[in-house]
Amino acid sequence: MMALIAVPLALGIAGALLGPRRAAWLALPGIAAIAAAAAALVLEVLDSGPQRLALGGFGAPLGIELYADGLSALMLAMTAAVGALVSLYARQYFALAAGGERFWPLWWLAWAAMNALYLAADVFNLYVTLELLGLAAVGLLALAGGAVALAAALRYLLAALLGSLAYLLGVALLYGAHGTLALQELARVVSPGAFSALALGLMATGLALKTALFPLHFWLPPAHASALTPVSALLSGLVVKASFYLLARLWFDVFGPAAGPAAGQALGVLGAAAIVWGGVAALRQRKLKLLVAYSTVAQIGYLFLLFPLATGTAQGAALAAWTGGLLYAVSHAAAKAAMFLAAGSIVHAWGEDDIEHLEGTSARLPWSLFAFALAGVTLMGLPPSGGFIAKWLLLRSAFDAGQWWWAVAILAGGLLTAVYVFRVLRSAFVPSLAGRKLHPIPLGMQLSALALALASVLLGLAAAGPAALLEIGRTP
Amino acid sequence: MSAGLAYALAGVLLFCLGLQALLAQAHVLRKILAVNIMASGCFLALVGLAQRGGVPDPVPHALVLTGIVVAVSSTAFALALLRRLAAESGRTTLDRDPAP
Numbered sequence: 389m390m391a392l393i394a395v396p397l398a399l400g401i402a403g404a405l406l407g408p409r410r411a412a413w414l415a416l417p418g419i420a421a422i423a424a425a426a427a428a429l430v431l432e433v434l435d436s437g438p439q440r441l442a443l444g445g446f447g448a449p450l451g452i453e454l455y456a457d458g459l460s461a462l463m464l465a466m467t468a469a470v471g472a473l474v475s476l477y478a479r480q481y482f483a484l485a486a487g488g489e490r491f492w493p494l495w496w497l498a499w500a501a502m503n504a505l506y507l508a509a510d511v512f513n514l515y516v517t518l519e520l521l522g523l524a525a526v527g528l529l530a531l532a533g534g535a536v537a538l539a540a541a542l543r544y545l546l547a548a549l550l551g552s553l554a555y556l557l558g559v560a561l562l563y564g565a566h567g568t569l570a571l572q573e574l575a576r577v578v579s580p581g582a583f584s585a586l587a588l589g590l591m592a593t594g595l596a597l598k599t600a601l602f603p604l605h606f607w608l609p610p611a612h613a614s615a616l617t618p619v620s621a622l623l624s625g626l627v628v629k630a631s632f633y634l635l636a637r638l639w640f641d642v643f644g645p646a647a648g649p650a651a652g653q654a655l656g657v658l659g660a661a662a663i664v665w666g667g668v669a670a671l672r673q674r675k676l677k678l679l680v681a682y683s684t685v686a687q688i689g690y691l692f693l694l695f696p697l698a699t700g701t702a703q704g705a706a707l708a709a710w711t712g713g714l715l716y717a718v719s720h721a722a723a724k725a726a727m728f729l730a731a732g733s734i735v736h737a738w739g740e741d742d743i744e745h746l747e748g749t750s751a752r753l754p755w756s757l758f759a760f761a762l763a764g765v766t767l768m769g770l771p772p773s774g775g776f777i778a779k780w781l782l783l784r785s786a787f788d789a790g791q792w793w794w795a796v797a798i799l800a801g802g803l804l805t806a807v808y809v810f811r812v813l814r815s816a817f818v819p820s821l822a823g824r825k826l827h828p829i830p831l832g833m834q835l836s837a838l839a840l841a842l843a844s845v846l847l848g849l850a851a852a853g854p855a856a857l858l859e860i861g862r863t864p
Numbered sequence: 865m866s867a868g869l870a871y872a873l874a875g876v877l878l879f880c881l882g883l884q885a886l887l888a889q890a891h892v893l894r895k896i897l898a899v900n901i902m903a904s905g906c907f908l909a910l911v912g913l914a915q916r917g918g919v920p921d922p923v924p925h926a927l928v929l930t931g932i933v934v935a936v937s938s939t940a941f942a943l944a945l946l947r948r949l950a951a952e953s954g955r956t957t958l959d960r961d962p963a964p
Contacts, residue, residue, distance in 0.1 A: 512927055512930075516930060519934045522938075523937065523941060526941070527941070530945060530948075534952065535949060535952045535955065538945060538949040538952060539949060539953075539958055541945055542892060542945050542949060542958060543958050545942055545945065546886065546892075546895055546896075546942070549903075549938055549942075550883075550902070553879070553899070553902050553906055556903075556910070556931065557879060557905075559910070560872075560875075560906060560909045560910035560913055561909075561913065563910065563914055563923070563927075564872070564910075564912075564913025564914050567914070567921075569923070
């Protein structure tokens with residue numbers, strides 16, 4: 389458990405001290421070590437249930453504890469798998485583009501922060517990891533340089549700080565009322581009432597801002613579209629999932645009955661609005677990376693359907709929503725990272741970002757286009773992809789819970805996704821004029837995007853594994 | 865009303881004032897200052913709410929120290945980004961955006 393935080397942290401510090409060339413050289417052993425640690429933790433949780441570790445032998449009230457149940461293990465495994473493949477892409481990408489010398493230390497730091505966030509067992513450490521992740525993510529974004537990316541980075545930073553301060557004020561209320569910070573303790577003492585509602589409202593608003601839930605998504609499209617390609621993939625695939633995880637953790641594990649069905653419905657309405665609004669905005673984009681970024685705004689909406697469907701509903705509906713919502717988070721992480729990597733390859737190869745000028749892509753960059761299309765299959769929710777299973781579980785939960793209206797949003801979102809994915813594909817299948825100039829993209833880069841897209845599709849066939857993992861230590 | 869509660873309410877007031885400024889001010893430097901005021905409000909609420917029977921509680925003090933470190937680093941980072949933005953484009957505001 390410790391290795392998941394210590395290894396990337398050490399790599400980040402080493403990368404900053406050693407200088408660029410040797411830092412890139414550390415990438416492969418580093419990825420292998422983190423992936424091995426994540427796999428070991430998943431096996432341990434599957435074998436013997438939730439794991440708890442008191443750092444330095446100091447237990448809960450005074451010391452810092454780490455805790456991993458099935459949900460944490462799944463998020464850590466998702467981060468390791470997606471992080472590893474994006475890192476492989478990044479090794480070759482930074483041979484072609486500038487910015488690599490400062491990418492690695494920041495990325496290791498962001499990875500350490502995410503792993504620490506998924507393992508933290510008290511609300512204040514969660515705040516610290518949230519801030520670390522935010523700062524590292526803004527640093528990664530600023531690597532792109534230029535006025536557009538810097539303005540996007542500043543806006544992202546201010547939004548992230550506002551989000552974490554709202555969260556921290558919630559922490560202050562909780563500590564003031566209950567005198568403890570540990571999630572486990574808080575779960576025991578938090579009771580429904582105005583005070584809990586205020587704390588949850590502050591925390592949920594802050595985290596929704598950090599997750600870019602409609603209408604608090606204003607910072608996301610410029611940020612994710614102007615970042616360097618591997619950074620876009622990491623921000624869109626992984627970083628927004630961290631604050632979503634935290635909200636789900638607090639909502640179901642800590643607040644429990646104090647988070648009423650009405651609040652759940654409110655989050656669901658915003659989620660459904662995000663699905664429709666993000667989908668329509670994606671349709672109207674002219675630049676490929678902005679289209680993919682608005683698609684993230686839409687897909688994040690699906691994650692928030694978890695809250696109405698698992699709050700105060702019957703056992704079966706809640707379980708289906710829980711599994712479906714979190715499987716969607718994992719499928720989206722792989723699919724969106726794949727889509728950004730593929731889109732980035734295409735943009736880099738042609739040297740332009742206009743969706744109407746993709747002619748020749750199908751012939752000259754078949755693997756990248758295939759990765760884009762496969763990722764699109766997951767986001768549309770076509771069988772047998774992970775997105776299909778997740779949406780199917782959410783649909784079943786909506787009907788079981790008697791809340792059929794969410795089904796309308798789920799299906800409409802799938803259609804909108806199909807339209808904007810096919811718009812890109814149509815343009816990419818137009819044959820190019822002879823001699824259109826193309827910067828070659830190494831096969832390795834194309835294949836790491838394809839591997840991510842394949843993983844997001846195959847997740848649908850192997851969904852029983854993550855579903856069983858999610859059962860371990862589940863509260864709702 | 866106990867002294868602790870008064871501090872906490874003052875903290876919440878500072879938080880709201882900072883939030884208002886963050887949303888209303890266009891200059892990024894003012895936005896960064898506004899975030900700092902919000903953070904101070906948060907810390908005041910954290911310490912103020914945690915008074916138990918007049919005995920100071922050491923835990924929120926440790927939390928606030930950590931929080932101050934985080935706030936100082938993010939302020940430094942935001943200022944560095946702002947300097948780069950101003951150097952590259954001469955802009956000190958964020959409002960003129962490429963339309964979506």
